[in-house]
Amino acid sequence: MMGRAGVIIVLGAMAAAVFGPWVLPFDPLHQELALRLSPPSWAHPLGLDELGRDLLSRLALGARVSLFVGVSVVCVSAIIGTLVGAVAGYAGGKIDMALGRLMDVLMAFPGILLAIALVAVLGPNLRNVVLALVTIGWVGYARLVRGQVLKIRELEYVQAARALGAPVVRVVLRHVIPATLSTVSVQATLGMAGAIVAEASLSFLGLGVQPPMPSWGTMLDAGRAHLFDAPHLTIVPGVAIALLVMGFNFAGDALRDRLDPRTTN
């Protein structure tokens, strides 16, 4: 039930991101200064922002940014993390120790602190946001996969593949990594919510997408100056972020329940 609701929310956001800017009648960058800060109306269902731009159109374009960051950060982080985790777990010894220390150092930075630092020095833009979030994002996948690989490498079918003379690279790529993918896919679905919030946080702090390009985080930041006279500027992007995060969390939980035999039975 919750899983379905989550999938519907996510699909709705995707549809808004893909078709919204084409279907909606207003240009998200077009300014109507005479109508600035107008509340929701029939013509503009979500109202207008501080420069008289249609909030619904900006929300749809902002969904593109959120989903682009979410998908790219999760995909790249998952690929890097899975490979590093598989190498660390399968090789063991000094390689595992060296990679483990690197992960320890990166995990010593709480939350998005390192991402904030990286964007601060590299410069605020979409590419650097993705780069910064991938830098902190892959570690979680690597830890997860490493733990799984430590068990998988001892399983009989892996031992059999090695006994038959399969090269290490083939064993890891064909036999070990595929066995970790269901766990990684759950983590990735839940990670989408984290990446979207992280992007919005960075944009809210002025370290993400730069104006006039809309992002839900920058829209919230702009709304802060108009709490008194135009609260809809804060409420609209906030609801969008919370809904999408909830959607990915519901979908991730449902996927985990479906893939986990303990809850399926």
Add this chain to the structure above:
Amino acid sequence: MLRYAIRRVLLSLPVLLGVATLVFMLIHLVPGDPAQAMLGESAPAGDLQDLRSKLGLDQPLLVQYERYLTGLVRGNLGTSFRYQTPVATEIGQRLGPTAQLAAAAIVVAILIALPLGVIAALFKGKTVDHVATSLALLGVSMPNFWLGPLLAIVLSVQLGWLPVSGTGTPAHFVLPAVTLGAALAAMLARMTRATLIDELRELYVVAARARGLSYARAVVSHALRNSLIPVVTIIGLQLGAVLTGTIITETIFAWPGVGRLLIQAINFRDYPLVQGCILLIAVTYVTMNLIVDLTYAWLDPRIRYQ
């Protein structure tokens, strides 16, 4: 216990060195010339050279690294480009407000979560439980950079009950502490509910009731106490989220702490101050984790022997 503590402290040292190294490297990741980035494109060549030598950027990398580490050991984090004062002094002045805010957020989270979790567990499956669980779910899904302005709209702008920003009175704590503590409260409430439901099924609760204890006493004195162990674990695990949460919360409510100082330093391209703030937050996080681990080992002897 002492052997475990020494081993755990020694294991933290390479991590701290790695953190310091990564923070040192930050300034070298600035595209082009960091001095140019700080002074702007039109800065005179003389000023650029002065700043380079002041920051030590004209020295070989290894020399810079050695000076940096030596400075850290002596508590010297460099000089703020914006304020022209030692970075340690600037951060030191703002540590108190950040620590107060983080502590207030944790207290608020506990005060909200425990009653909510207990009520949900005691009325499992009833409307009260559904309301409490939904509230907790909402708390987890609402990012603090939205919750903060939303609370300000309702409690400050509409109702006029609380100040929107600033410091000075206990009332100034309420909005930032609730904003920062809401997500933790939601997590703690869910955990309290889940563990208390498990504990209430245990035989020792039935035995306590059989000995004549009232239901309330059996819950509070026996089941709740045992269900609090995982709750304390969650608080330890979430300290990092609270620490990074201060960055956004302090920015929203103009709270004069380290988090706001970091964002101001970033906007001013004051890289020595950025490095100092990042280093301080990361080292605080590592130290807190160390203290939490040592506390677990003290509470649960099995951990020491693993």
